[in-house]
Amino acid sequence: MINLLLLPIILPFFFGIILLFFPKQIKVQRTLVTVGLIVSFISALILMAKVKSDGIQTVTLGSWPAPFGITMVSDMLSVLLVTTTIVITFFVVVYSFTGIDEEREKFYYYPAILFMITGVNGAFTTGDIFNMFVFFEVLLIASYVLIVLGGEKKQLRESIKYVLVNVISSALFVITIALLYSVVGTVNMADIALKITDIGQPGIITVIAVLFLLVFGIKGAIFPLYFWLPGSYAAPPMPVLTLFGALLTKVGVYAITRTYTLFFVHDTAMTHGLLSILAILTIIAGCIGALAYFDLKQIMIYNIVIAVGVILFGVAQMNDAGMSGAIFYLIHDMLIKGALFLLIGIIIAVTGTSNLRKMGGLMKTHAGLGWMYLIAAFGLAGIPPLSGFIGKMLIIQGAFEAGNVWGSIIMLVSSLIVLLSVIRIFIYAFWGEPVALPKTRRRSYRSLMMPAVVLVLISVAYGVGTEWLIPYMTDASDVLLNPSIYIDAVLKE
Protein backbone atom coordinates (compact mmCIF):
# COMPACT_ATOMS: atom_id res chain seq x y z
CA MET A 1 0.00 0.00 0.00
CA ILE A 2 1.71 3.14 -1.20
CA ASN A 3 0.24 6.40 -2.46
CA LEU A 4 3.09 7.24 -4.82
CA LEU A 5 1.19 6.13 -7.90
CA LEU A 6 -1.52 8.72 -7.24
CA LEU A 7 0.92 11.62 -7.46
CA PRO A 8 1.11 11.90 -11.29
CA ILE A 9 -2.69 12.15 -11.27
CA ILE A 10 -3.18 14.43 -8.29
CA LEU A 11 -0.31 16.88 -8.85
CA PRO A 12 -1.56 18.22 -12.22
CA PHE A 13 -5.06 18.43 -10.73
CA PHE A 14 -3.77 20.36 -7.72
CA PHE A 15 -1.81 22.82 -9.86
CA GLY A 16 -4.80 23.18 -12.17
CA ILE A 17 -6.98 24.22 -9.26
CA ILE A 18 -4.42 26.78 -8.08
CA LEU A 19 -4.19 28.24 -11.59
CA LEU A 20 -7.95 28.81 -11.67
CA PHE A 21 -7.46 31.63 -9.15
CA PHE A 22 -5.19 33.83 -11.31
CA PRO A 23 -6.50 33.60 -14.86
CA LYS A 24 -5.28 37.05 -15.94
CA GLN A 25 -1.70 36.87 -14.69
CA ILE A 26 0.06 35.15 -17.54
CA LYS A 27 3.48 35.08 -15.86
CA VAL A 28 2.08 33.24 -12.83
CA GLN A 29 0.18 30.85 -15.08
CA ARG A 30 3.28 29.99 -17.12
CA THR A 31 5.53 29.56 -14.10
CA LEU A 32 3.10 27.40 -12.14
CA VAL A 33 2.19 25.16 -15.05
CA THR A 34 5.89 24.53 -15.74
CA VAL A 35 6.62 23.82 -12.08
CA GLY A 36 3.58 21.55 -11.83
CA LEU A 37 4.59 19.47 -14.84
CA ILE A 38 8.21 19.17 -13.68
CA VAL A 39 7.11 18.01 -10.23
CA SER A 40 4.69 15.50 -11.82
CA PHE A 41 7.47 14.30 -14.10
CA ILE A 42 9.79 13.67 -11.17
CA SER A 43 7.07 11.77 -9.33
CA ALA A 44 6.41 9.68 -12.45
CA LEU A 45 10.13 8.86 -12.73
CA ILE A 46 10.31 7.79 -9.07
CA LEU A 47 7.21 5.68 -9.65
CA MET A 48 8.81 4.07 -12.70
CA ALA A 49 11.91 3.15 -10.71
CA LYS A 50 9.68 1.73 -7.98
CA VAL A 51 7.64 -0.35 -10.45
CA LYS A 52 10.87 -1.57 -12.07
CA SER A 53 12.36 -2.75 -8.79
CA ASP A 54 9.27 -3.89 -6.84
CA GLY A 55 6.75 -4.90 -9.51
CA ILE A 56 3.18 -3.67 -9.90
CA GLN A 57 2.05 -1.00 -7.43
CA THR A 58 -1.57 -0.88 -6.29
CA VAL A 59 -3.67 1.34 -4.06
CA THR A 60 -7.25 0.60 -3.12
CA LEU A 61 -8.81 3.90 -2.16
CA GLY A 62 -10.39 4.30 1.26
CA SER A 63 -8.55 1.20 2.52
CA TRP A 64 -11.34 -1.09 1.37
CA PRO A 65 -10.30 -4.67 0.63
CA ALA A 66 -9.35 -5.12 -3.01
CA PRO A 67 -12.38 -6.02 -5.14
CA PHE A 68 -14.68 -3.58 -3.29
CA GLY A 69 -12.85 -0.26 -3.27
CA ILE A 70 -11.67 1.63 -6.33
CA THR A 71 -8.26 0.22 -7.17
CA MET A 72 -5.50 2.17 -8.87
CA VAL A 73 -2.90 -0.04 -10.50
CA SER A 74 0.43 1.05 -11.89
CA ASP A 75 2.18 -1.56 -13.98
CA MET A 76 5.07 -0.89 -16.34
CA LEU A 77 2.83 -0.09 -19.32
CA SER A 78 0.77 2.49 -17.48
CA VAL A 79 3.74 4.16 -15.83
CA LEU A 80 5.55 4.40 -19.18
CA LEU A 81 2.48 6.01 -20.73
CA VAL A 82 2.03 8.37 -17.78
CA THR A 83 5.65 9.52 -18.02
CA THR A 84 5.45 10.02 -21.79
CA THR A 85 2.21 11.98 -21.38
CA ILE A 86 3.81 14.38 -18.93
CA VAL A 87 6.91 14.83 -21.12
CA ILE A 88 4.83 15.67 -24.20
CA THR A 89 2.58 18.01 -22.27
CA PHE A 90 5.61 19.81 -20.90
CA PHE A 91 6.95 20.55 -24.37
CA VAL A 92 3.54 21.53 -25.71
CA VAL A 93 3.16 23.95 -22.81
CA VAL A 94 6.60 25.47 -23.50
CA TYR A 95 5.60 25.77 -27.16
CA SER A 96 2.34 27.44 -26.14
CA PHE A 97 4.20 30.32 -24.46
CA THR A 98 4.69 31.77 -27.94
CA GLY A 99 2.52 29.44 -30.01
CA ILE A 100 -0.85 30.53 -28.65
CA ASP A 101 -2.37 33.96 -28.26
CA GLU A 102 -2.54 35.73 -24.90
CA GLU A 103 -6.32 35.86 -24.95
CA ARG A 104 -6.50 32.07 -24.74
CA GLU A 105 -3.81 32.02 -22.05
CA LYS A 106 -5.98 34.35 -20.00
CA PHE A 107 -9.03 32.14 -20.37
CA TYR A 108 -8.01 29.01 -18.46
CA TYR A 109 -5.91 27.45 -21.21
CA TYR A 110 -3.26 26.03 -18.84
CA PRO A 111 -5.73 24.77 -16.20
CA ALA A 112 -7.65 22.94 -18.93
CA ILE A 113 -4.43 21.27 -20.09
CA LEU A 114 -3.59 20.20 -16.54
CA PHE A 115 -7.11 18.82 -15.99
CA MET A 116 -6.84 16.91 -19.23
CA ILE A 117 -3.53 15.41 -18.06
CA THR A 118 -5.26 14.42 -14.82
CA GLY A 119 -7.85 12.52 -16.83
CA VAL A 120 -5.33 10.93 -19.20
CA ASN A 121 -3.02 9.78 -16.40
CA GLY A 122 -5.99 8.57 -14.40
CA ALA A 123 -7.32 6.53 -17.32
CA PHE A 124 -3.86 4.98 -17.75
CA THR A 125 -3.58 4.12 -14.06
CA THR A 126 -7.02 3.03 -12.95
CA GLY A 127 -7.81 -0.60 -12.18
CA ASP A 128 -11.58 -0.18 -12.08
CA ILE A 129 -13.65 -0.14 -15.24
CA PHE A 130 -16.22 2.37 -14.00
CA ASN A 131 -13.48 4.60 -12.70
CA MET A 132 -11.98 4.46 -16.17
CA PHE A 133 -15.27 5.89 -17.45
CA VAL A 134 -15.01 8.69 -14.90
CA PHE A 135 -11.44 9.54 -15.92
CA PHE A 136 -12.49 9.42 -19.58
CA GLU A 137 -15.11 12.04 -18.74
CA VAL A 138 -12.54 14.17 -16.89
CA LEU A 139 -10.25 14.23 -19.89
CA LEU A 140 -13.16 14.69 -22.33
CA ILE A 141 -14.63 17.68 -20.52
CA ALA A 142 -11.19 19.32 -20.37
CA SER A 143 -10.77 18.55 -24.07
CA TYR A 144 -14.16 20.15 -24.84
CA VAL A 145 -12.86 23.30 -23.20
CA LEU A 146 -9.61 23.18 -25.16
CA ILE A 147 -11.23 22.51 -28.53
CA VAL A 148 -13.73 25.35 -28.20
CA LEU A 149 -11.47 27.85 -26.42
CA GLY A 150 -11.25 30.94 -28.58
CA GLY A 151 -14.77 30.59 -29.95
CA GLU A 152 -13.94 30.98 -33.63
CA LYS A 153 -16.73 30.13 -36.02
CA LYS A 154 -15.01 27.02 -37.28
CA GLN A 155 -14.10 25.86 -33.77
CA LEU A 156 -17.71 26.16 -32.60
CA ARG A 157 -18.98 24.25 -35.61
CA GLU A 158 -16.52 21.39 -35.20
CA SER A 159 -16.83 21.30 -31.39
CA ILE A 160 -20.51 20.44 -31.70
CA LYS A 161 -19.67 17.33 -33.65
CA TYR A 162 -16.79 16.42 -31.36
CA VAL A 163 -18.90 16.83 -28.22
CA LEU A 164 -21.83 14.95 -29.71
CA VAL A 165 -19.76 11.97 -30.84
CA ASN A 166 -18.10 11.73 -27.45
CA VAL A 167 -21.34 12.07 -25.50
CA ILE A 168 -22.83 9.20 -27.47
CA SER A 169 -19.75 7.05 -27.04
CA SER A 170 -19.79 7.80 -23.30
CA ALA A 171 -23.41 6.65 -23.11
CA LEU A 172 -22.37 3.47 -24.93
CA PHE A 173 -19.53 3.05 -22.43
CA VAL A 174 -22.00 3.20 -19.52
CA ILE A 175 -24.29 0.72 -21.27
CA THR A 176 -21.39 -1.67 -21.86
CA ILE A 177 -20.29 -1.47 -18.24
CA ALA A 178 -23.89 -2.15 -17.16
CA LEU A 179 -24.07 -5.25 -19.36
CA LEU A 180 -20.70 -6.47 -18.11
CA TYR A 181 -21.78 -5.87 -14.52
CA SER A 182 -24.92 -7.93 -15.04
CA VAL A 183 -22.80 -10.88 -16.16
CA VAL A 184 -19.84 -10.77 -13.78
CA GLY A 185 -21.19 -8.69 -10.88
CA THR A 186 -18.06 -6.61 -10.31
CA VAL A 187 -16.36 -3.54 -11.74
CA ASN A 188 -12.83 -4.19 -10.49
CA MET A 189 -10.77 -5.04 -13.55
CA ALA A 190 -8.68 -7.78 -11.93
CA ASP A 191 -11.83 -9.31 -10.44
CA ILE A 192 -13.64 -9.12 -13.81
CA ALA A 193 -10.75 -11.03 -15.39
CA LEU A 194 -11.06 -13.74 -12.70
CA LYS A 195 -14.85 -14.01 -13.07
CA ILE A 196 -14.64 -14.26 -16.85
CA THR A 197 -12.07 -17.03 -16.49
CA ASP A 198 -14.48 -18.81 -14.11
CA ILE A 199 -17.38 -18.75 -16.56
CA GLY A 200 -15.12 -19.37 -19.57
CA GLN A 201 -16.24 -16.49 -21.83
CA PRO A 202 -19.68 -17.47 -23.13
CA GLY A 203 -21.18 -15.69 -26.14
CA ILE A 204 -22.51 -12.74 -24.15
CA ILE A 205 -18.99 -11.83 -23.02
CA THR A 206 -17.83 -11.86 -26.64
CA VAL A 207 -20.67 -9.47 -27.47
CA ILE A 208 -19.52 -7.22 -24.64
CA ALA A 209 -15.98 -7.44 -26.00
CA VAL A 210 -17.19 -6.14 -29.35
CA LEU A 211 -19.13 -3.38 -27.58
CA PHE A 212 -15.95 -2.33 -25.77
CA LEU A 213 -14.19 -2.27 -29.12
CA LEU A 214 -16.93 0.08 -30.40
CA VAL A 215 -16.71 2.38 -27.39
CA PHE A 216 -12.93 2.67 -27.31
CA GLY A 217 -12.82 2.54 -31.09
CA ILE A 218 -14.74 5.81 -31.27
CA LYS A 219 -12.25 7.45 -28.89
CA GLY A 220 -9.25 5.77 -30.46
CA ALA A 221 -10.33 6.31 -34.08
CA ILE A 222 -10.28 2.79 -35.54
CA PHE A 223 -11.58 2.03 -39.00
CA PRO A 224 -15.30 2.63 -39.34
CA LEU A 225 -15.37 5.00 -36.38
CA TYR A 226 -12.64 7.53 -37.18
CA PHE A 227 -14.97 9.68 -39.33
CA TRP A 228 -15.22 12.46 -36.74
CA LEU A 229 -11.49 12.83 -36.20
CA PRO A 230 -10.11 14.72 -39.22
CA GLY A 231 -12.70 17.49 -39.08
CA SER A 232 -12.65 18.06 -35.34
CA TYR A 233 -8.89 17.88 -34.85
CA ALA A 234 -8.23 20.45 -37.56
CA ALA A 235 -10.30 23.11 -35.78
CA PRO A 236 -8.34 24.05 -32.61
CA PRO A 237 -4.97 25.87 -32.69
CA MET A 238 -1.76 23.94 -33.17
CA PRO A 239 -0.64 23.23 -29.57
CA VAL A 240 -4.10 21.85 -28.75
CA LEU A 241 -4.05 19.71 -31.89
CA THR A 242 -0.63 18.41 -30.81
CA LEU A 243 -1.96 17.40 -27.40
CA PHE A 244 -5.02 15.74 -28.90
CA GLY A 245 -3.09 13.97 -31.63
CA ALA A 246 -0.35 12.72 -29.34
CA LEU A 247 -2.44 11.79 -26.31
CA LEU A 248 -6.20 11.42 -26.71
CA THR A 249 -6.46 8.67 -29.31
CA LYS A 250 -3.75 6.79 -27.40
CA VAL A 251 -6.04 6.60 -24.37
CA GLY A 252 -8.55 4.70 -26.50
CA VAL A 253 -5.78 2.46 -27.82
CA TYR A 254 -4.57 1.81 -24.27
CA ALA A 255 -8.11 0.94 -23.15
CA ILE A 256 -8.53 -1.55 -26.00
CA THR A 257 -5.13 -3.05 -25.21
CA ARG A 258 -5.94 -3.39 -21.53
CA THR A 259 -9.38 -4.92 -21.94
CA TYR A 260 -8.33 -7.22 -24.78
CA THR A 261 -5.36 -8.59 -22.85
CA LEU A 262 -6.95 -8.78 -19.42
CA PHE A 263 -10.63 -9.68 -19.95
CA PHE A 264 -11.28 -11.18 -23.34
CA VAL A 265 -8.50 -13.69 -23.76
CA HIS A 266 -10.47 -16.94 -24.00
CA ASP A 267 -11.88 -16.62 -27.50
CA THR A 268 -9.05 -14.87 -29.30
CA ALA A 269 -9.92 -16.34 -32.69
CA MET A 270 -13.10 -14.23 -32.65
CA THR A 271 -12.20 -11.07 -30.71
CA HIS A 272 -8.58 -10.66 -31.70
CA GLY A 273 -9.30 -11.78 -35.24
CA LEU A 274 -11.83 -8.95 -35.50
CA LEU A 275 -9.37 -6.52 -33.92
CA SER A 276 -6.70 -7.57 -36.39
CA ILE A 277 -8.96 -7.06 -39.42
CA LEU A 278 -10.16 -3.68 -38.17
CA ALA A 279 -6.56 -2.63 -37.50
CA ILE A 280 -5.57 -3.45 -41.07
CA LEU A 281 -8.61 -1.58 -42.45
CA THR A 282 -7.68 1.37 -40.23
CA ILE A 283 -4.18 1.41 -41.71
CA ILE A 284 -5.58 1.33 -45.26
CA ALA A 285 -8.15 4.07 -44.58
CA GLY A 286 -5.50 6.23 -42.96
CA CYS A 287 -3.14 5.75 -45.91
CA ILE A 288 -5.81 6.84 -48.37
CA GLY A 289 -6.52 9.95 -46.31
CA ALA A 290 -2.84 10.78 -45.87
CA LEU A 291 -2.30 10.79 -49.62
CA ALA A 292 -5.56 12.50 -50.55
CA TYR A 293 -5.00 15.93 -49.00
CA PHE A 294 -2.80 18.89 -49.75
CA ASP A 295 -3.32 20.30 -46.29
CA LEU A 296 -0.52 19.88 -43.74
CA LYS A 297 -2.88 19.33 -40.83
CA GLN A 298 -5.01 16.76 -42.64
CA ILE A 299 -1.98 14.74 -43.76
CA MET A 300 -0.66 14.52 -40.22
CA ILE A 301 -4.10 13.80 -38.76
CA TYR A 302 -4.53 10.82 -41.08
CA ASN A 303 -1.10 9.67 -39.94
CA ILE A 304 -2.59 9.42 -36.43
CA VAL A 305 -5.18 7.00 -37.83
CA ILE A 306 -2.47 4.88 -39.47
CA ALA A 307 -0.51 4.69 -36.22
CA VAL A 308 -3.59 3.55 -34.29
CA GLY A 309 -3.99 0.73 -36.80
CA VAL A 310 -0.34 -0.32 -36.50
CA ILE A 311 -0.40 -0.43 -32.69
CA LEU A 312 -3.65 -2.39 -32.54
CA PHE A 313 -2.38 -4.82 -35.17
CA GLY A 314 0.56 -5.52 -32.86
CA VAL A 315 -1.76 -6.00 -29.88
CA ALA A 316 -4.01 -8.36 -31.83
CA GLN A 317 -1.15 -10.84 -32.37
CA MET A 318 -1.11 -11.72 -28.66
CA ASN A 319 2.48 -12.95 -28.68
CA ASP A 320 5.69 -11.66 -27.14
CA ALA A 321 7.14 -9.91 -30.15
CA GLY A 322 3.87 -8.35 -31.27
CA MET A 323 3.02 -7.02 -27.82
CA SER A 324 6.39 -5.48 -27.00
CA GLY A 325 6.45 -4.07 -30.54
CA ALA A 326 3.04 -2.48 -29.95
CA ILE A 327 4.20 -0.89 -26.69
CA PHE A 328 7.40 0.32 -28.33
CA TYR A 329 5.45 1.79 -31.20
CA LEU A 330 2.81 3.33 -28.92
CA ILE A 331 5.36 5.39 -27.00
CA HIS A 332 7.35 6.15 -30.13
CA ASP A 333 4.20 7.40 -31.79
CA MET A 334 3.28 9.68 -28.89
CA LEU A 335 6.75 11.27 -28.98
CA ILE A 336 7.09 11.56 -32.73
CA LYS A 337 3.54 12.81 -33.30
CA GLY A 338 4.13 15.44 -30.66
CA ALA A 339 7.33 16.51 -32.40
CA LEU A 340 5.86 16.45 -35.91
CA PHE A 341 2.76 18.40 -34.99
CA LEU A 342 4.90 21.05 -33.31
CA LEU A 343 7.13 21.22 -36.41
CA ILE A 344 4.29 21.59 -38.88
CA GLY A 345 2.84 24.14 -36.47
CA ILE A 346 6.04 26.12 -37.00
CA ILE A 347 5.80 25.66 -40.77
CA ILE A 348 2.24 27.00 -40.66
CA ALA A 349 3.31 29.89 -38.43
CA VAL A 350 6.18 30.78 -40.76
CA THR A 351 4.27 30.51 -44.04
CA GLY A 352 0.90 31.64 -42.75
CA THR A 353 -0.96 28.85 -44.54
CA SER A 354 -1.55 25.14 -44.16
CA ASN A 355 -2.01 24.57 -47.89
CA LEU A 356 0.99 22.75 -49.39
CA ARG A 357 0.49 24.28 -52.81
CA LYS A 358 1.09 27.76 -51.46
CA MET A 359 4.48 27.01 -49.90
CA GLY A 360 7.97 26.40 -51.20
CA GLY A 361 11.65 27.09 -50.78
CA LEU A 362 11.68 27.18 -47.00
CA MET A 363 15.07 25.41 -47.03
CA LYS A 364 16.73 28.69 -48.05
CA THR A 365 15.36 30.65 -45.12
CA HIS A 366 14.69 28.05 -42.44
CA ALA A 367 17.25 25.27 -42.91
CA GLY A 368 17.16 24.12 -39.27
CA LEU A 369 13.42 23.57 -39.46
CA GLY A 370 13.88 21.55 -42.65
CA TRP A 371 16.47 19.20 -41.18
CA MET A 372 14.51 18.69 -37.97
CA TYR A 373 11.40 17.94 -39.97
CA LEU A 374 13.30 15.45 -42.12
CA ILE A 375 14.65 13.58 -39.08
CA ALA A 376 11.19 13.46 -37.50
CA ALA A 377 9.63 12.30 -40.79
CA PHE A 378 12.18 9.48 -41.15
CA GLY A 379 11.51 8.55 -37.53
CA LEU A 380 7.77 8.34 -38.20
CA ALA A 381 8.26 6.16 -41.26
CA GLY A 382 10.58 3.87 -39.28
CA ILE A 383 13.98 4.21 -40.91
CA PRO A 384 16.65 2.64 -38.70
CA PRO A 385 18.13 3.61 -36.31
CA LEU A 386 15.29 6.07 -35.60
CA SER A 387 12.53 5.22 -33.18
CA GLY A 388 9.80 3.89 -35.48
CA PHE A 389 11.94 1.04 -36.75
CA ILE A 390 12.23 -1.30 -33.80
CA GLY A 391 8.53 -1.16 -32.93
CA LYS A 392 7.43 -1.96 -36.47
CA MET A 393 10.02 -4.69 -36.80
CA LEU A 394 8.82 -6.41 -33.63
CA ILE A 395 5.16 -6.09 -34.67
CA ILE A 396 5.90 -7.66 -38.06
CA GLN A 397 7.96 -10.40 -36.43
CA GLY A 398 5.00 -11.10 -34.14
CA ALA A 399 2.57 -11.10 -37.05
CA PHE A 400 4.67 -13.62 -38.98
CA GLU A 401 4.90 -15.83 -35.90
CA ALA A 402 1.11 -15.68 -35.59
CA GLY A 403 0.70 -16.43 -39.31
CA ASN A 404 -0.76 -13.06 -40.37
CA VAL A 405 1.34 -12.77 -43.52
CA TRP A 406 -1.05 -10.54 -45.46
CA GLY A 407 -1.50 -8.14 -42.58
CA SER A 408 2.25 -7.74 -42.23
CA ILE A 409 2.68 -7.09 -45.92
CA ILE A 410 -0.01 -4.40 -45.84
CA MET A 411 1.70 -2.87 -42.82
CA LEU A 412 5.06 -2.81 -44.62
CA VAL A 413 3.51 -1.15 -47.64
CA SER A 414 1.83 1.36 -45.35
CA SER A 415 5.27 2.39 -44.05
CA LEU A 416 6.19 3.40 -47.57
CA ILE A 417 2.97 5.38 -47.91
CA VAL A 418 3.64 7.11 -44.59
CA LEU A 419 7.11 7.98 -45.85
CA LEU A 420 5.65 9.27 -49.11
CA SER A 421 3.03 11.40 -47.36
CA VAL A 422 5.52 13.11 -45.03
CA ILE A 423 8.23 13.49 -47.67
CA ARG A 424 5.65 15.12 -49.91
CA ILE A 425 5.31 17.82 -47.26
CA PHE A 426 9.09 18.16 -47.26
CA ILE A 427 9.32 18.46 -51.03
CA TYR A 428 6.49 20.95 -51.37
CA ALA A 429 7.37 23.10 -48.38
CA PHE A 430 11.16 23.10 -48.37
CA TRP A 431 12.21 22.61 -51.98
CA GLY A 432 11.29 24.63 -55.02
CA GLU A 433 11.13 28.35 -55.55
CA PRO A 434 10.87 30.44 -52.37
CA VAL A 435 7.48 32.00 -51.84
CA ALA A 436 7.11 35.41 -50.23
CA LEU A 437 6.67 34.85 -46.49
CA PRO A 438 4.54 36.97 -44.20
CA LYS A 439 6.49 39.00 -41.65
CA THR A 440 7.21 36.96 -38.51
CA ARG A 441 9.59 37.79 -35.73
CA ARG A 442 12.76 35.72 -35.74
CA ARG A 443 12.72 35.52 -31.95
CA SER A 444 9.32 33.86 -31.80
CA TYR A 445 10.50 31.38 -34.44
CA ARG A 446 13.44 30.44 -32.22
CA SER A 447 11.35 30.01 -29.12
CA LEU A 448 8.91 27.83 -31.07
CA MET A 449 11.77 25.69 -32.39
CA MET A 450 13.28 24.95 -28.97
CA PRO A 451 10.62 22.52 -27.61
CA ALA A 452 10.14 20.88 -31.02
CA VAL A 453 13.88 20.26 -31.42
CA VAL A 454 14.20 18.78 -27.94
CA LEU A 455 11.24 16.50 -28.60
CA VAL A 456 12.80 15.31 -31.88
CA LEU A 457 16.07 14.65 -30.05
CA ILE A 458 14.23 12.66 -27.37
CA SER A 459 12.59 10.54 -30.05
CA VAL A 460 16.00 9.95 -31.69
CA ALA A 461 17.41 8.95 -28.31
CA TYR A 462 14.43 6.64 -27.87
CA GLY A 463 15.34 4.92 -31.14
CA VAL A 464 19.09 4.78 -30.59
CA GLY A 465 18.76 3.75 -26.95
CA THR A 466 16.51 0.78 -27.69
CA GLU A 467 18.95 -1.56 -26.00
CA TRP A 468 18.48 0.10 -22.60
CA LEU A 469 14.71 0.28 -22.94
CA ILE A 470 14.17 -3.38 -23.76
CA PRO A 471 13.90 -4.50 -20.08
CA TYR A 472 11.15 -1.92 -19.48
CA MET A 473 9.25 -3.00 -22.59
CA THR A 474 9.46 -6.70 -21.73
CA ASP A 475 8.23 -5.91 -18.21
CA ALA A 476 5.25 -4.12 -19.74
CA SER A 477 4.42 -6.83 -22.28
CA ASP A 478 4.88 -9.62 -19.69
CA VAL A 479 2.03 -8.17 -17.63
CA LEU A 480 -0.18 -7.88 -20.72
CA LEU A 481 0.50 -11.44 -21.83
CA ASN A 482 0.17 -12.98 -18.36
CA PRO A 483 -2.94 -11.44 -16.82
CA SER A 484 -2.34 -13.50 -13.68
CA ILE A 485 0.54 -11.16 -12.71
CA TYR A 486 -1.87 -8.21 -12.81
CA ILE A 487 -4.64 -10.09 -11.01
CA ASP A 488 -2.34 -11.35 -8.25
CA ALA A 489 -0.91 -7.90 -7.70
CA VAL A 490 -4.37 -6.39 -7.22
CA LEU A 491 -6.08 -9.11 -5.22
CA LYS A 492 -3.19 -10.33 -3.06
CA GLU A 493 -3.88 -8.07 -0.08
Added chain:
Amino acid sequence: MEFVMAIIIGILFMAAVYLILSRSLLRIILGTGLLSHGAHLLILTMGGLGGTSPPVLADGVTDYADPLPQALILTAIVISFGVTAFMLVLFYRTYGEHKTDNMSLMKGNDEHD
Protein backbone atom coordinates in the same frame (compact mmCIF):
# COMPACT_ATOMS: atom_id res chain seq x y z
CA MET B 1 -40.40 -6.13 -13.63
CA GLU B 2 -37.12 -6.41 -15.57
CA PHE B 3 -39.21 -7.03 -18.66
CA VAL B 4 -41.10 -3.76 -18.26
CA MET B 5 -37.87 -1.92 -17.62
CA ALA B 6 -36.34 -3.39 -20.76
CA ILE B 7 -39.22 -2.03 -22.82
CA ILE B 8 -38.98 1.40 -21.19
CA ILE B 9 -35.23 1.53 -21.82
CA GLY B 10 -35.82 0.50 -25.41
CA ILE B 11 -38.36 3.28 -25.91
CA LEU B 12 -35.97 5.81 -24.37
CA PHE B 13 -33.16 4.74 -26.69
CA MET B 14 -35.50 4.82 -29.67
CA ALA B 15 -36.64 8.36 -28.90
CA ALA B 16 -33.04 9.40 -28.22
CA VAL B 17 -31.80 8.10 -31.57
CA TYR B 18 -34.68 9.81 -33.36
CA LEU B 19 -33.96 13.14 -31.67
CA ILE B 20 -30.18 12.97 -32.13
CA LEU B 21 -30.62 12.30 -35.83
CA SER B 22 -32.80 15.38 -36.27
CA ARG B 23 -31.35 18.69 -37.46
CA SER B 24 -32.28 21.10 -34.71
CA LEU B 25 -29.61 21.66 -32.04
CA LEU B 26 -32.14 21.77 -29.23
CA ARG B 27 -33.63 18.43 -30.20
CA ILE B 28 -30.16 16.92 -30.28
CA ILE B 29 -29.56 18.01 -26.69
CA LEU B 30 -32.90 16.52 -25.62
CA GLY B 31 -31.86 13.35 -27.41
CA THR B 32 -28.58 13.05 -25.52
CA GLY B 33 -30.51 13.62 -22.30
CA LEU B 34 -32.85 10.74 -23.08
CA LEU B 35 -29.89 8.58 -24.10
CA SER B 36 -28.21 9.05 -20.74
CA HIS B 37 -31.52 8.40 -18.91
CA GLY B 38 -31.82 5.13 -20.79
CA ALA B 39 -28.25 4.20 -19.91
CA HIS B 40 -28.83 4.96 -16.22
CA LEU B 41 -32.01 2.90 -16.08
CA LEU B 42 -30.08 0.11 -17.77
CA ILE B 43 -27.46 0.12 -15.00
CA LEU B 44 -30.23 -0.08 -12.40
CA THR B 45 -31.93 -2.97 -14.17
CA MET B 46 -28.69 -4.80 -14.82
CA GLY B 47 -27.84 -4.73 -11.12
CA GLY B 48 -31.03 -6.72 -10.53
CA LEU B 49 -34.26 -5.25 -9.19
CA GLY B 50 -34.62 -7.92 -6.51
CA GLY B 51 -33.97 -7.15 -2.86
CA THR B 52 -36.31 -5.00 -0.83
CA SER B 53 -34.33 -3.92 2.23
CA PRO B 54 -31.41 -1.53 2.38
CA PRO B 55 -27.92 -2.99 2.15
CA VAL B 56 -26.94 -2.72 5.80
CA LEU B 57 -24.04 -4.94 6.74
CA ALA B 58 -25.25 -7.52 9.23
CA ASP B 59 -24.94 -11.26 9.57
CA GLY B 60 -27.67 -13.41 8.16
CA VAL B 61 -29.31 -10.77 5.96
CA THR B 62 -29.99 -12.23 2.54
CA ASP B 63 -32.67 -9.98 1.05
CA TYR B 64 -30.97 -6.69 0.32
CA ALA B 65 -30.68 -4.35 -2.66
CA ASP B 66 -27.40 -4.12 -4.56
CA PRO B 67 -25.94 -0.71 -3.63
CA LEU B 68 -23.28 -0.55 -6.34
CA PRO B 69 -25.52 0.25 -9.36
CA GLN B 70 -27.01 3.15 -7.44
CA ALA B 71 -23.58 4.54 -6.69
CA LEU B 72 -22.61 4.14 -10.35
CA ILE B 73 -25.80 5.87 -11.52
CA LEU B 74 -25.25 8.76 -9.14
CA THR B 75 -21.81 9.32 -10.66
CA ALA B 76 -23.11 8.96 -14.20
CA ILE B 77 -26.00 11.38 -13.56
CA VAL B 78 -23.68 14.06 -12.23
CA ILE B 79 -21.41 13.69 -15.25
CA SER B 80 -24.25 13.81 -17.77
CA PHE B 81 -25.71 16.82 -15.96
CA GLY B 82 -22.43 18.69 -16.32
CA VAL B 83 -21.97 17.72 -19.94
CA THR B 84 -25.55 18.69 -20.81
CA ALA B 85 -25.09 22.10 -19.20
CA PHE B 86 -21.88 22.57 -21.19
CA MET B 87 -23.62 21.50 -24.40
CA LEU B 88 -26.46 23.97 -23.87
CA VAL B 89 -24.01 26.85 -23.57
CA LEU B 90 -21.91 25.61 -26.49
CA PHE B 91 -24.95 25.21 -28.73
CA TYR B 92 -26.28 28.60 -27.74
CA ARG B 93 -22.95 30.25 -28.61
CA THR B 94 -22.88 28.38 -31.90
CA TYR B 95 -26.40 29.54 -32.65
CA GLY B 96 -25.28 33.10 -31.93
CA GLU B 97 -22.20 32.87 -34.20
CA HIS B 98 -23.69 30.93 -37.08
CA LYS B 99 -27.21 32.42 -36.89
CA THR B 100 -28.71 28.99 -37.44
CA ASP B 101 -29.63 25.95 -35.39
CA ASN B 102 -29.79 23.67 -38.39
CA MET B 103 -27.06 21.02 -38.33
CA SER B 104 -27.19 20.48 -42.07
CA LEU B 105 -26.08 24.09 -42.60
CA MET B 106 -23.04 23.51 -40.40
CA LYS B 107 -21.26 20.84 -42.37
CA GLY B 108 -18.20 21.48 -44.46
CA ASN B 109 -14.55 22.11 -43.93
CA ASP B 110 -12.01 24.86 -44.47
CA GLU B 111 -12.86 25.41 -48.09
CA HIS B 112 -16.39 26.42 -47.10
CA ASP B 113 -15.34 29.15 -44.69
